Amino acid sequence: MKAIILAGGSGTRLWPLSRKTYPKQFLSLGDKESFLQKTVKRILNVLNPEDIYIITNNDYKFLVKNQVEEINFILGENILLEPVGRNTAPAVALAVKYLLEVKKVNESETIFISPSDHLINPQDAFGEYLLKMDNLAQAGFLGTFGVKPTKPETGYGYIEKGEEISEGFKVKRFVEKPNLEKAVEYFQSGNFYWNSGMFAFTIGDILEEFKKHAPDIYEKIEGKSYEDVLNTFSEMPDISLDYAVMEKTDKAAVIPLELQWSDVGSWESIYELLPKDDDNNAVIGNALTIETKDSLILTEKRLVSTIGLEGIMVVETPDALLIAKKGEAQKVKEVVSKLKEQNLPQSDEHLTIHRPWGSYTVLEEGPRYKIKRIVVNPGQKLSLQFHYHRSEHWVVIKGTALVEIDGQEKYVYENESIYVPPTKAHRLINPGKVPLEIIEIQVGSYVGEDDIVRMDDLYGRLERV
Numbered sequence: 001m002k003a004i005i006l007a008g009g010s011g012t013r014l015w016p017l018s019r020k021t022y023p024k025q026f027l028s029l030g031d032k033e034s035f036l037q038k039t040v041k042r043i044l045n046v047l048n049p050e051d052i053y054i055i056t057n058n059d060y061k062f063l064v065k066n067q068v069e070e071i072n073f074i075l076g077e078n079i080l081l082e083p084v085g086r087n088t089a090p091a092v093a094l095a096v097k098y099l100l101e102v103k104k105v106n107e108s109e110t111i112f113i114s115p116s117d118h119l120i121n122p123q124d125a126f127g128e129y130l131l132k133m134d135n136l137a138q139a140g141f142l143g144t145f146g147v148k149p150t151k152p153e154t155g156y157g158y159i160e161k162g163e164e165i166s167e168g169f170k171v172k173r174f175v176e177k178p179n180l181e182k183a184v185e186y187f188q189s190g191n192f193y194w195n196s197g198m199f200a201f202t203i204g205d206i207l208e209e210f211k212k213h214a215p216d217i218y219e220k221i222e223g224k225s226y227e228d229v230l231n232t233f234s235e236m237p238d239i240s241l242d243y244a245v246m247e248k249t250d251k252a253a254v255i256p257l258e259l260q261w262s263d264v265g266s267w268e269s270i271y272e273l274l275p276k277d278d279d280n281n282a283v284i285g286n287a288l289t290i291e292t293k294d295s296l297i298l299t300e301k302r303l304v305s306t307i308g309l310e311g312i313m314v315v316e317t318p319d320a321l322l323i324a325k326k327g328e329a330q331k332v333k334e335v336v337s338k339l340k341e342q343n344l345p346q347s348d349e350h351l352t353i354h355r356p357w358g359s360y361t362v363l364e365e366g367p368r369y370k371i372k373r374i375v376v377n378p379g380q381k382l383s384l385q386f387h388y389h390r391s392e393h394w395v396v397i398k399g400t401a402l403v404e405i406d407g408q409e410k411y412v413y414e415n416e417s418i419y420v421p422p423t424k425a426h427r428l429i430n431p432g433k434v435p436l437e438i439i440e441i442q443v444g445s446y447v448g449e450d451d452i453v454r455m456d457d458l459y460g461r462l463e464r465v
Contacts, residue, residue: 007116016320020348045127049074062356089244090236107204141253146193152183157195171252381429383457390444399436
């Protein structure tokens, strides 16, 4: 069995924590493991690292690489890049082509498809279900996990079970997200499951089903090389695997997943997952609650104090604050849309921006100046670059910096500083074994991120910032 983890999404339902430049799959809540890392680890209960592949896009390549290599370096070699986003069906087709051509995998091999941003507990119990799914796929079915509903949920699609088979049930039908009346009906019938979005099938079977039900995808991969598929990937239809195949095939089967599962698709779902205090509040971070009940409070930096509130959600980040009534979290997308209309950076970006070499955080910004905290990971280096409109002053606060300016190299140690004039080619390198942290002070007539002219770059970014 091979596993394909889909990690290219840029959802905004958990704004302001999840944003386009750092979406949900890379976040962690209350512990140090991200959703992506949790996904990888529960699959590792059954599969070896070399059998797990992560498909994402170029924007998230190094975020994925850094996170999965914390688990096992082999995983960092198994990253597939979509040229453009085209939903889950084309992503699966691309992964299938890669496995067949590049990895020489046999068509009889089972592939398991998983989102990267769901939570399943207990993690170690998932392996048993994965083995059942492999058996189902080897029997010729296109399998999926169905989650037994715990309430009439209108935010999930549903699967109606049909005839019982050895590892579960044949699928009678897939149902789109229902209204409340239908959700109550499905919940009370006992014949419906939530659609988990996880699938398994053999390579040969999914190719056959693409040929029958999604010929516009099949034609783009049949008889083509992997390189050809990459070059024409933008011509693929934007369609999910559910719509393209699963809702049309007569081979669909469902295995009931009797574990705690959530797609973590809203702040309400976060609240349900987190432990509660005596007043039924879910709190992460620095918060002080007085006469506050049934609420979610999540803070990153500032102290948040609430008094006399009930059924509210407060999510604080350094540059944005969300306050909403519980039950209204689905409207968060409207907030993001309005921010985009006003061209405000909070719609897509955090104050901390992740780069292949590490990250930087904007601490302060004003006319003619910007102050950043820069973290360079061990052994990494920034591009060789220069700026037309600004100078930079670097102060090392942790680690040792190797600085190149105009072809000259110099080591800069903790509590030392160095000046970088405008138009001078320069590069910052961390030659050490611990993260390098510096404070950067930019001064000039223009301090935008697009005043960067790259001359050489370890990560192939000469064409863009």
